[in-house]
Amino acid sequence: MTLTATKFTPEVMLSAPRRMPGVPNPSGKLALYAVSTYSFQDHKKSSQIRVLDIESAASHALVEDQSASEPVWLSDEEVLYLKGGDNGTTTLIVRHVKSEETEPYEAGCIKAPISNVKVKKLPNGAIAFACSALTTPDGEMFNPKTEKKPHSTAKVYTSLFVRHWDTWNTENTNSIYYGLLEQKDGKYSLRDHKLTNALAGTQLSSPVPPFGGTGDFDIGPEGLVFVAKDPELDPAIYTKTDLYFIPLKSFTESSPPFPRIIKTPGLEGYSNSPVFSPCGRKVAFTRMRSNQYESDKPRLLLVPDIRNPDKAEEFYATADGAGGWDSRPESILWSHDGSKLYVTAEHHARTLIFELPSTPSRTTSLPTALQTPDGSVTSLHLLAAADDSSDDLFVTTTSLIDNSCYSIVHPTSSPKIISSASKQGKSFGLSRPSIDTITFPGAGGAYDVHALVVRPSDFSKEKNSNKKKKYPLCMLIHGGPQGAWLDAWSTRWNPAVFAEQGYVVVCPNPTGSTGYGMALQDGIRGEWGGRPYNDLVRCFEWVVGNMPEVDGSRAVALGASYGGYMINWIQGQPLGRKFKALVCHDGVFSTLNQWSSEELFFPIHDFEGTLYDNREAYEKWDPARFLSEWATPQLIIHSELDYRLPITEGLAAFNVLQARTVPSKLLMFPDENHWVLKPENSLVWHREVLGWINKYSGIEHEQRLAEQVDELRVE
Structure with missing residues (x-):
């Protein structure tokens, strides 16, 4: 499943194969992954489960079935995957990696849809199986x-x-739900053909919607650990999720013990990423301090003995509670011998792997980052080792030019790339030299702001040294607002798609951005249209003044979610007159409408109180206060299923623009949420967005002239 193109277009990006992170088998010789492709000719999606030979980088299709999903290793050469049925059932299918030698067989059938499969080989040789499923109030699937x-x-x-x-x-x-896979006569089967609801009668729910998955729970020889919302607190107002432990001896218990909570005094926010140690007695996980701040800094914690859940120790704890490591740990991996942890965290527009001792008392210095390929880490797994003192990691990364890269990373040496889905961008006509970074003084000059820069693939500094060729500026503003532009692949907001139209794309990470320390991130609280806006003004001025290849007189700006809010804010401010066109995707029209959202803890935190107790804070940064200044042509995009920012926010902005006779257009999707995910819809999205900015930046005119020249050459 490969795709080669001389020019990177929306069609190329959306039809390119999408590989899931690779997972090595127990011996570390093979890796398992799923891949999907969409055809705009056939208007169909195709899916495969594939096996990669890590040494040779050759791969073959194991399963080609649209209804097959979530493959996991059962042994060195046997794979289990889910197959959905037309009547909503799910069949557990087992297949040998040498599929031509043996026929796949059924290991069990569940009478409902299940997902988020995890397996764990137990000391007795059986395999513990866990998954999630939507459950009725009486505890049934x-x-x-x-x-x-x-x-x-x-x-x-x-x-x-x-x-x-x-x-x-x-x-x-x-x-x-959990169960046991036993091997009889050389075949695995689900014991008693049933799964047991681990949370029946507890009022607890896991994984935590809308994005919770396998990272919300783990299996160990001692039982299950999982995170769940506190049932005593309103989920619209509070973010608190706790870590729980259910002791299980055989994973065949029909009535599991009641979950035991892991106590973390002083930390009352989100809990995430619980992972058992190799010995199965310890658990590492993350937890935030605030119970109303969804983007608070996660702290890394350790339960030294899961059988004694009353004790959890924090890594890099400080007396003031701020924590000594100013990063946001995410996924966690134990070393073979359990003496070290490998933890991912954002750092200056990348997601890196950090190594640290697995015992908090031994963390006398801050973690060190491992060498990984360009871009950001999305997944990491241990490879089999000759002895427990050596750790090789099988790592999946993406970057601004590559949608999937598998490599072997060792703590003390350079990474070895095994397989790149796009040959490090070459299949798309992209290359690393087109990626750059800039740093400029932020608002007030008290701090620096970092930005990613993506230039067209045909850009050459040498050819451009005469300064005759200038490219219009395309400024992309990220959402969150506690988020960041990363050196990572995206099919929704891919800077290279815009650059290949003929723009120099600048992706700033202003106040509120993650990966640059909590002071910069937390600086947006109560400052939605303040410091971040001033950072963007500084960005525009710096780019125009220091990048001679950029034409600031033909600039455009685009943003989604908080970035959409900022577009509407910019529209009413002096910076709005610097742009030829604006694009607002799922943006905030009025901050006074933030309580039409679902997660109310978000505005309560960012606007420092409720709408009724601190209305002036909401009014201060309300884009609707400056509607009389709106004058720049603007495209509005919104979707009916966006319950985070209801579609009325987009309709109000569009109505104002139309009433003021400002050139404007509305693009609406009735079947999309906060994100546009369906390939056909995404293609329309890209065509409308690119058509809009190209029209006002002058690129559309340049493209037409180029086409006319090509036609004359042909004649």
């Missing part, structure tokens, strides 16, 4: 295909959190 259809579509609510992300909430919630 929910199958929408067999559900009795009501005569009315009415929904009645008497509490907060009536909808989330893109779904109206119901009584059904996520739950974790």
Whole structure:
């Protein structure tokens, strides 16, 4: 499944194969991954499960089936995957990697959809199996295909959190199920053909929606650990999720013990990424301090003995509670001997792997970053080692030019690239020299701001030294607002797509951005249109004054979510007159409408209180205060299923622009949420967005002239 193109276009990006992170088998000789491709000719998606030979980098298709998903290793040469049925059932299929030698077989059948599969080989040779499924109030798996259809579509609510992300909430919630896969006569089968609900009768729900998955729980020889929202707190107001432990001896218990909470005094926010140690007695995980700040700094913690959950130790703890490591740890991997942890965290527009001792008392210095390929780490796994003192990691990365790269990373040597889906961007006509970074003084000159720069693939500093050729500026403003532009691949906001149209793309990480320390990130609180806006003004001025290849008189700016808010804010400010066109995707029209969102803890934190107790804070940075200044042509994009920022925010902005006779256009998707994910919709999105900015920047005129020249040459 390969794709080669001389020019990187939206069609190329959206139809290119999308590889999932690779997972090595127990011996470390093979890696398993899923890949999908979309054809705009056939208007169909195709999917494969593939096996990669790590030494030779050759791969072959193991399964080619649209209904097959979530492959996991059962042994060195056997793979289990899920196969969905038309009636909502899920079959567990086992297949040998040498598929031509043996036929796949069924290891069990579940009468409902399941997902988030994890397996763990137990000391007795059996395999513990865990997954998640939507569950009814009586603790049974929910199958929408067999559900009795009501005569009315009415929904009645008497509490907060009536909808989330893109779904109206119901009584059904996520739950974790477990079972045992036993081998008989050379074949695996699910014992008693059933799974047990680990959370039945607990009022707990895991994984945590909307984005929770396998990272929300783990299997060990002692049982299950998982994170779940505190059932005593309103999920619309508080972010608190706790870590729980369920002791299991055989994974065949029909009535599991009640979950035991892991106590973390002083830390009351999100818990994430629980991982058992190799010995199965310890658990490492992350937890935030604030229970109303979704982007608070995660702290790394250790449970020294899971059988004694009353004790958890914090790494880099400080007396003031701020924590000594000013980074945001995410995923966690134990070393073979359990003496070290490998932890991913953002750092200056990349996601890196950091190494540290696995015992908090031994962390006398800050973690060191391992050498990894260009870009950002998305997944890491241990490879088999001759002895427990050596750790080789199988790492998946992406970058601004490469959508998937598998490599072997060692703590003390340079990484070895095994396989790149796009040959390090060459298949797309992209290359590393087109990527650059700049640093400029932020608002007030008290700090520096970092930005990524992506130039067209045909740009040459040598050829451009005469300064005759200038490229219009395309400024991309990220969402979050506690987020960042990373050296990482995206099919929704890919800077290279814009650069290949003929722009110099600048992606600033202003106040509020992650990966540059908590002072810069937290500086946006109560400052939505303040420091971040001034950073962007400084960015524009620095680029125009220091990058001679940039034409600031033909600049355009685009943003989504908080970036969409900033577009609307810029529209009413002096910077708005510097741009020829603006694009606002799912943006905030008025901050006074933030309580139409679902996660109310977000505005409560960022605007320093509730709408009714601190209304002036919401009014201060309200883009709707400056509607009389709106004058720059603007494209508005919004979707009906966006419950984070309801579509009325987009409609209001569009109506104002139209009423003021400002050139404007509305693009609406009735079947998308905060993100545009469906390939055909995404293609329309790109065509409309590029068409809009190209029209006002003059690139459309240049493209037409070039086409006319080509036609004359042909004649």
